[in-house]
Amino acid sequence: MNLFNILFYSIALLIVVSTGLAVTRRNLVHAVIYLIMSFFGSAFVFYLFGAPFLAALMVIVYAGAIMILFLFIIMMLRVETPEEQLFPARQMWPAVAVAAGYLVVGALLAAHDPAAGAVLGPAQTEPAVFGAYVFRNTWLAVEVTSLLLLVALIGALFIGKRPTHESEE
Amino acid sequence: MRVDLIDKVPSGAIGTLWEGTKAIAAGFATTLKHVFRPPITEEYPEFRRVLPARTRARIVLTRDPDGGERCVACYLCSGVCPVSCISMQSAERTDGRRFAAWFRINFARCIYCGLCEEACPTSAIQLSPMFETCERDILTLVYEKEDLLVDHGGKDPDYNFYRHAGVVTAIGGKGGHIDEDPPVNVRSNMP
Amino acid sequence: MEPVSLDVTVDMDLQIWIIGTIALVLKLGAVLLFLLLMAAYLVLVERKLLGRIQVRYGPNRAGKYGLLQPFADTIKMMTKEDIVPDAADRVIFLLAPAVVAITALLMFAVIPFGPDITVYGHRVPLVVTDINVGLLFVFALSSLGVYGAALGGWSSNSKYSLLGGIRGAAQMVSYELALGLSLIPVVMEAGSFSLVDIVNAQTQLPYILLEPVAFAIFFISALAEIKRIPFDLPEAENELGAGFHTEYSGMRFGLFFLGEYVHMQVLGGLIAVFFLGGWHGPLLPGPVWLAVKIVLVCLVMIWIRGTLPRLRYDQLMNFGWKVLIPAALLNVVVTGARLLW
Ligand code: SF4
Ligand code: SF4
Numbered sequence: 001m002n003l004f005n006i007l008f009y010s011i012a013l014l015i016v017v018s019t020g021l022a023v024t025r026r027n028l029v030h031a032v033i034y035l036i037m038s039f040f041g042s043a044f045v046f047y048l049f050g051a052p053f054l055a056a057l058m059v060i061v062y063a064g065a066i067m068i069l070f071l072f073i074i075m076m077l078r079v080e081t082p083e084e085q086l087f088p089a090r091q092m093w094p095a096v097a098v099a100a101g102y103l104v105v106g107a108l109l110a111a112h113d114p115a116a117g118a119v120l121g122p123a124q125t126e127p128a129v130f131g132a133y134v135f136r137n138t139w140l141a142v143e144v145t146s147l148l149l150l151v152a153l154i155g156a157l158f159i160g161k162r163p164t165h166e167s168e169e
Numbered sequence: 170m171r172v173d174l175i176d177k178v179p180s181g182a183i184g185t186l187w188e189g190t191k192a193i194a195a196g197f198a199t200t201l202k203h204v205f206r207p208p209i210t211e212e213y214p215e216f217r218r219v220l221p222a223r224t225r226a227r228i229v230l231t232r233d234p235d236g237g238e239r240c241v242a243c244y245l246c247s248g249v250c251p252v253s254c255i256s257m258q259s260a261e262r263t264d265g266r267r268f269a270a271w272f273r274i275n276f277a278r279c280i281y282c283g284l285c286e287e288a289c290p291t292s293a294i295q296l297s298p299m300f301e302t303c304e305r306d307i308l309t310l311v312y313e314k315e316d317l318l319v320d321h322g323g324k325d326p327d328y329n330f331y332r333h334a335g336v337v338t339a340i341g342g343k344g345g346h347i348d349e350d351p352p353v354n355v356r357s358n359m360p
Numbered sequence: 361m362e363p364v365s366l367d368v369t370v371d372m373d374l375q376i377w378i379i380g381t382i383a384l385v386l387k388l389g390a391v392l393l394f395l396l397l398m399a400a401y402l403v404l405v406e407r408k409l410l411g412r413i414q415v416r417y418g419p420n421r422a423g424k425y426g427l428l429q430p431f432a433d434t435i436k437m438m439t440k441e442d443i444v445p446d447a448a449d450r451v452i453f454l455l456a457p458a459v460v461a462i463t464a465l466l467m468f469a470v471i472p473f474g475p476d477i478t479v480y481g482h483r484v485p486l487v488v489t490d491i492n493v494g495l496l497f498v499f500a501l502s503s504l505g506v507y508g509a510a511l512g513g514w515s516s517n518s519k520y521s522l523l524g525g526i527r528g529a530a531q532m533v534s535y536e537l538a539l540g541l542s543l544i545p546v547v548m549e550a551g552s553f554s555l556v557d558i559v560n561a562q563t564q565l566p567y568i569l570l571e572p573v574a575f576a577i578f579f580i581s582a583l584a585e586i587k588r589i590p591f592d593l594p595e596a597e598n599e600l601g602a603g604f605h606t607e608y609s610g611m612r613f614g615l616f617f618l619g620e621y622v623h624m625q626v627l628g629g630l631i632a633v634f635f636l637g638g639w640h641g642p643l644l645p646g647p648v649w650l651a652v653k654i655v656l657v658c659l660v661m662i663w664i665r666g667t668l669p670r671l672r673y674d675q676l677m678n679f680g681w682k683v684l685i686p687a688a689l690l691n692v693v694v695t696g697a698r699l700l701w
Contacts, residue, residue: 056496064503200413200667210416
């Protein structure tokens with residue numbers, strides 16, 4: 001077992017443990033922090049696989065931007081009493097279903113291509129090469145995603161605007 | 170700086186931008202100029218400004234021109250003090266004149282409001298401009314009568330309460346003091 | 361955090377490895393020493409300069425010209441009681457200041473401070489680590505720095521701190537966008553995310569001349585990013601006490617402070633690297649030039665602090681989203697057009 005393996009397995013353990021903690025914490029802020037740690041671990045794994053670009057994006061986008069928005073919302077929420085934090089168990093089922101789905105898909109993918117060469121290969125280069133690859137080979141997906149984001153943006157604008165209209169009427 | 174800028178704010182984005190830039194640049198120029206001005210600070214321990222006589226700081230108990238203690242232990246200062254930091258015990262001399270057997274001010278609590286000085290009928294208690302009373306041990310800030318008593322009249326050197334009012338003394342009896350009216354017979358004061 | 365280089369051991373010979381390690385430790389030590397000392401004296405310079413701007417002397421009691429003031433302050437903070445409020449979320453409360461300080465310090469790892477030098481026939485680059493996504497590394501860290509303020513504010517369990525934390529999070533997330541977008545033209549010009557390459561691309565012409573708009577946007581968003589006047593709403597002392605660090609005392613407060621001043625230098629360094637040609641400059645050696653540029657940027661920041669009032673919250677958000685971000689986007693398009701043509 002060399003250094004690489006030791007690092008990989010310890011980080012994998014970190015990811016699993018912190019993700020587990022993230023979904024079981026009652027305190028939302030703690031959950032967010034564990035989730036951040038989990039994203040960190042993923043970024044580190046990307047780095048170990050020789051894809052620093054993905055690692056940096058992982059930290060910037062997920063750990064940095066998205067989770068801070070989560071935190072932002074949570075900080076604005078009322079702090080719940082312990083009784084309110086105990087939600088009924090059936091609320092868990094959709095989450096379990098989604099997780100199971102992901103597990104199946106992930107297992108299938110891993111079985112199909114254990115080295116994950118097809119997915120990770122293009123990312124293991126210079127950022128410039130990777131960028132060119134993404135925009136040449138998957139431009140349709142990129143455009144669809146950006147369209148989606150644009151729609152979301154306009155939707156947010158619309159929702160944000162509406163109350164002022166009503167109050168003016 | 171001119172104050173009437175508001176009247177002639179130019180319309181249009183360019184004009185606003187120009188005015189804004191000019192205003193910000195003026196601000197920066199001002200602060201830059203100030204960096205090269207000599208500071209106007211007076212540096213305290215080296216330079217001690219002579220404070221006005223009525224500055225409110227450490228309290229003293231003054232004496233009248235004859236050298237007698239002014240305080241008649243009337244408790245007015247003690248009563249008016251908002252933080253109750255004055256305490257005393259009154260006593261009476263053989264000639265009927267009152268004095269404070271002991272008199273204590275806790276300067277750790279005093280807020281130097283000056284109300285005691287205002288309340289005092291004899292001008293005995295006065296605030297002085299001496300403010301350097303810092304101590305490391307808070308109990309040393311409790312001043313006794315010996316610490317408070319000074320041998321001058323403070324801000325009002327010529328005043329002597331017993332020449333104007335009070336018990337019978339060498340200067341005069343009841344109604345015989347300077348500017349004092351003879352006592353009124355309250356029973357004759359019928360409407 | 362990211363390891364500097366993991367695979368050195370694999371196939372290089374021992375000598376190179378040893379020299380590499382020694383060089384790394386030396387570089388780390390030098391950078392740390394420089395940053396911390398500079399941070400301490402930056403505080404002094406700031407207080408002095410602000411004093412002069414307000415026509416008074418700054419601190420001038422500890423040592424000649426107050427030169428020992430930083431040490432006096434450090435001793436004071438170290439010896440003060442480390443108070444944790446009863447209702448605080450203890451672990452997060454204790455960790456938040458460290459997040460601020462660590463992210464600020466780590467950012468300097470990718471800033472090159474000189475040309476490669478040769479030691480015993482081996483090339484040693486004068487940068488702690490040159491990774492090909494250096495710029496993104498900086499952004500990753502600066503987006504993590506937000507957590508320090510946000511979590512510090514939240515975990516204190518005080519109204520003022522919470523408001524400060526929320527303001528900090530909102531402001532930093534908004535301005536990070538402008539910060540990132542303003543640098544895209546620089547990356548387009550240099551064709552690389554690596555800070556070393558960006559510096560080397562400016563041998564002829566510093567990018568401030570080529571990209572003045574990007575420079576302005578970057579500078580303004582950088583001020584917002586380190587929460588300095590005119591963007592110091594998260595700590596707005598006259599409405600929020602001290603904002604997210606109201607409840608902190610002793611050295612934990614000191615860590616927030618240290619983080620702020622290290623961050624100031626890092627942004628000075630980044631501005632130097634992206635727009636002022638990094639360590640390039642006539643006559644003087646590279647590290648000196650970089651230091652000069654950092655100090656210059658910091659002085660300008662102090663000057664701004666002495667001049668401008670604080671923005672209102674809606675002004676801050678409007679300015680970020682409606683002025684800076686569109687301008688940055690436009691700048692990207694213009695630069696792209698120019699590069700194509
Ligand atoms: S100055 Fe005010 S607080 Fe002090 S002893 Fe007099 S009345 Fe009391
Ligand atoms: S008010 Fe004046 S006379 Fe009366 S007790 Fe106080 S100091 Fe003495």
